Amino acid sequence: MNHPTSSLLSVIAAALALVLASCANKSVTLGPDGKPIDAKGNPTNPFPPGTYDHFKAEQDYPKTMKVWKNDELLSQTSAENSRILISLSKQRGFLMNGEQVVLDYPVSSGVPSRPTPPGSYKILEKAVDKASNSYGKVYDVDGNQVDGETPKEVPEGGKFTGAPMPYWMRMTWDGVGHHIGPLPKSRRPASHACVRGPRAVIPTVYGKVKLGTSVVVEE
Template sequence: MPPMKFNKIYLYPLLGLVAFLASCATEPTVDPTVTKTEEGYVNPYEPGSYEHFKAEKNYPKTYNVWKNVQKLPETNSSNSWVKVSLSKQRAFLMNGEEVVMDYPVCSGIASRPTPPGDYKIIEKIIDKRSNLYGKIYDAEGNLVNSDADTRTDTVPEGGKYVGAPMKYWMRLTNDGVGHHIGNVRRYPASHACIRGPSATMPIVYSKVKVGSRILVE
């Protein structure tokens, strides 16, 4: 039997229909009238994808961390940098222009805001304590000031000052602003530093070096 021949007039529309159906099968259907804050919202993206993570109802307020498990092992001090969003209270470990980790942070309060800027890490210390903020104890070991500022508060005779822990410290400025482990609330609550989760900051610390860029905006 001779091979079947198709008329081009009928073949091209058929190919277009196949392409259209294939695109419909892969692209999510989004109802533009239903927002994340409304009842009936359904995340249209593939679970586990970064798009799905950002489309969740509680993003960016979530405490959850997203990781690109394929790209993260390839990320190192030669290709990494960090972007911090003050408005979203989230930070992003970057590999070039690609997000490899999206995690919650906590920046400075209104009276001690985190200054926006394009910084480079000028110091890295794993076990760091603040020489500005901490606690003051009296001679008997009683806590007398839980939010002490060494520039304005004095230590009673026989007492001591204990600096606040700032582990996995990455210094951005010479006047004490850095990125480190700390209590992460979903609103600004620090003394200008950028706090990050205890399970996340060692990873970020290991991926950057002195001289790596941290963009705060």
């Protein structure tokens, strides 16, 4: 004989499943900006909090500095099944496992005068501690910082200190890579062609990739 409580729980579970299925099948109306709107045209977010759909439907996405993470999938992701996707238009980076997003995080790519080149790459070098050979700070003979950012601009007796690029993942042999770096609050390109990422995220990405891991940079 079935216990009354068990029967009640079964009925509730079945009803909940029907509700969720119904919600999942509802069409979502998008506004001119591609974000969900309600019947009155007001911004809305019809997706369950915590889901990736909800994260992307937020009104401040992709400009947000927030990071989305799939903890369960992250635990299943390794250097053997991962890849990196960079979107220049969204200024977002994605750690991928197959076609599934593991991490979605803000990045800052190259400025128009030194743009990050779109294309398909592979990680050529990894280094936790890395400093730029091309850009950094220039000091005079007395140790005072002066105008300039390249070794060619060092005054006589002065020195050049390369900009730190922790958790460096090289994409090209001419100096383009993915690493920890400052992100402007305005969420715009600000680097010398590299792809900067958050200090709280990049070490995780670094630990999930290897030499040869695919990196695709999209417009």
